[in-house]
Amino acid sequence: xxxxxxxxxxxxxxxxxxxxxxxxxxxxxxxxxxxxxxxxxxxxxxxxxxxxxxxxxxxxxxxxxxxxxxxxxxxxxxxxxxxxxxxxxxxxxxxxxxxxxxxxxxxxxxxxxxxxxxxxxxxxxxxxxxxxxxxxxxxxxxxxxxxxxxxxxxxxxxxxxxxxxxxxxxxxxxxxxxxxxxxxxxxxxxxxxxxxxxxxxxxxxxxxxxxxxxxxxxxxxxxxxxxxxxxxxxxxxxxxxxxxxxxxxxxxxxxxxxxxxxxxxxxxxxxxxxxxxxxxxxxxxxxxxxxxxxxxxxxxxxxxxxxxxxxxxxxxxxxxxxxxxxxxxxxxxxxxxxxxxxxxxxxxx
Numbered sequence: 622x623x624x625x626x627x628x629x630x631x632x633x634x635x636x637x638x639x640x641x642x643x644x645x646x647x648x649x650x651x652x653x654x655x656x657x658x659x660x661x662x663x664x665x666x667x668x669x670x671x672x673x674x675x676x677x678x679x680x681x682x683x684x685x686x687x688x689x690x691x692x693x694x695x696x697x698x699x700x701x702x703x704x705x706x707x708x709x710x711x712x713x714x715x716x717x718x719x720x721x722x723x724x725x726x727x728x729x730x731x732x733x734x735x736x737x738x739x740x741x742x743x744x745x746x747x748x749x750x751x752x753x754x755x756x757x758x759x760x761x762x763x764x765x766x767x768x769x770x771x772x773x774x775x776x777x778x779x780x781x782x783x784x785x786x787x788x789x790x791x792x793x794x795x796x797x798x799x800x801x802x803x804x805x806x807x808x809x810x811x812x813x814x815x816x817x818x819x820x821x822x823x824x825x826x827x828x829x830x831x832x833x834x835x836x837x838x839x840x841x842x843x844x845x846x847x848x849x850x851x852x853x854x855x856x857x858x859x860x861x862x863x864x865x866x867x868x869x870x871x872x873x874x875x876x877x878x879x880x881x882x883x884x885x886x887x888x889x890x891x892x893x894x895x896x897x898x899x900x901x902x903x904x905x906x907x908x909x910x911x912x913x914x915x916x917x918x919x920x921x922x923x924x925x926x927x928x929x930x931x932x933x934x935x936x937x938x939x940x941x942x943x944x945x946x947x948x949x950x951x952x953x954x955x956x957x958x959x960x961x962x963x964x965x966x967x968x969x970x
Contacts (some may be wrong), residue, residue, distance in 0.1 A: 625868070639661075642847075656829070676932040680699070691728075692932055693726075697727075700797050700799050703777075704762075707745075707779075708744060708948075709743070710952060712746065712797065715746055716837045717803065717836070718836050718837070719805055719812065721735050721803055722803060723735070723799065723801045723802070726776070726799065727771065727800075728803070730755060730771055730774065733750075733801075734750075734752065737751070739788055741793060743795060745797060747793050748794040748796065749791075749794070754911055756771070757769070757770045757775075766780045767782075768780055769787065769796070775938065778797065779796040779797050782795060807927060811872075812836055812869050812872075814911065815911075816864065816865050816866070816867055816940050816943060817842065817881075817884045818908075819884060819896060820888050820899050820963065821963065821964075822841070822864040822946065823950065824887070824962070824964025825887065826839070826866045827950075827953075832870075833874060835875065836870060837868075838866050838869075839866065839869075839946075840864070840866055840950045841864075841866070841867060841943050843942070843943050844941055845862030846861050847860045847862075855903050856901070861902070863902075864903050864904060864946075867906075867943050877914070878922070881908065881918055884908070885926060885935070886970070888906060891932050892906070892934070893894075893934055897964075906936070907936040907937070907938050908936070909941070910938070911940045919935075922970070923935060931969070957969035
C-alpha cells in the first residue's frame with residue numbers, strides 16, 4: 622500500500638471516530654428519552670417550569686427541548702430518577718392532611734387530591750385514587766409489584782397495591798413524599814397550633830391524632846433551657862423540657878377549648894410527679910399557651926375541674942420553642958398496632 626493510500630485511510634478513520642461517538646451518544650439519549658416519556662405526546666405535556674443551566678447533565682433522561690423540569694437535589698434524584706425509596710415515617714407529607722393538591726416535584730403536574738388521601742400507617746403518604754390520567758402504572762423491575770410514575774414526565778412516585786381493604790376503593794397508592802409538592806386550596810383556612818404535655822407523649826399524640834379536625838400531632842420537647850435536646854438528655858431531667866405534643870388543627874372544625882378538654886380527659890391532671898408509671902420532671906402535666914385567649918381557656922377549664930373536686934396540678938405556661946422528637950417517637954402506637962398503656966379517655970366535662 623502506497624503512502625498516499627495510507628494517508629487517505631488515516632484521514633477517513635479520524636473523521637469516522639467522532640461521527641461514530643456522536644451517533645452512539647445520540648442513540649443512548651434517544652433510548653433514555655423513550656423510556657422516560659413513552660406513550661406521551663407533546664400535546665399531553667402542558668406543565669412548564671424553568672430549567673436550570675446544565676441541569677440535564679444530572680438526570681438519567683435525555684434533555685428535551687420541548688420539556689422544562691425543575692432542578693433536583695441529590696436526594697430527590699435518588700428517588701425520582703433512580704427509583705429509590707425514602708425511609709418510612711420520615712416524609713414531609715406522611716402525616717399531612719391539609720386541603721389541596723399534590724403535584725409532581727419534577728414537572729409540577731397535578732397527581733393527587735387531598736380528599737383521596739387517607740391514614741394507612743404504612744409510613745408513606747397513601748391515596749386511594751389519582752387525578753384521571755395523571756399516573757402511569759408499570760410492572761416493577763422485581764416482576765411482582767406495580768410501579769407508579771408521573772404520566773407527564775415519568776418521575777418515580779412509588780407503588781400501588783390492591784386488595785388490602787383499607788378503604789372502600791380498595792386501592793393504595795404508596796407514594797414517596799419527596800416525589801411530591803403540595804399546593805393548598807385557595808379557600809383553605811389557616812391552621813392553628815396547640816401544645817400539651819401530659820406524660821409520655823406517645824399516648825397524648827395517639828388521642829389527638831384521632832380527634833376530628835386535627836391535621837397532625839407531633840411528639841417533641843418544650844419548656845427547657847437547651848436547644849435541640851435529645852431524648853436521652855430530656856430523660857436525664859437536667860434540661861427542664863417536658864415531653865410535649867404539638868397539635869395542628871383546623872379551627873373551622875374543632876376549637877381550642879375542645880382540644881383542651883380532650884387533653885384533660887386523656888391523662889390524669891391530678892397526678893404529682895409524672896403520669897401513670899412514668900415518673901420524672903419530663904412527664905409533668907402542662908398546657909403551653911400561645912396567647913391570652915388560650916391561657917384564659919386553660920385556666921377556666923382547670924377551675925371547672927376543681928369545682929368538680931379534682932385537685933388539678935396542671936401548670937399553665939407560656940409556649941416556648943418546640944423541638945421535634947426523634948423519628949422513632951412519631952406515630953409510636955400506629956407503628957406497634959397497639960393502644961396507649963397509660964392514657965385512656967375518661968369524661969370529665
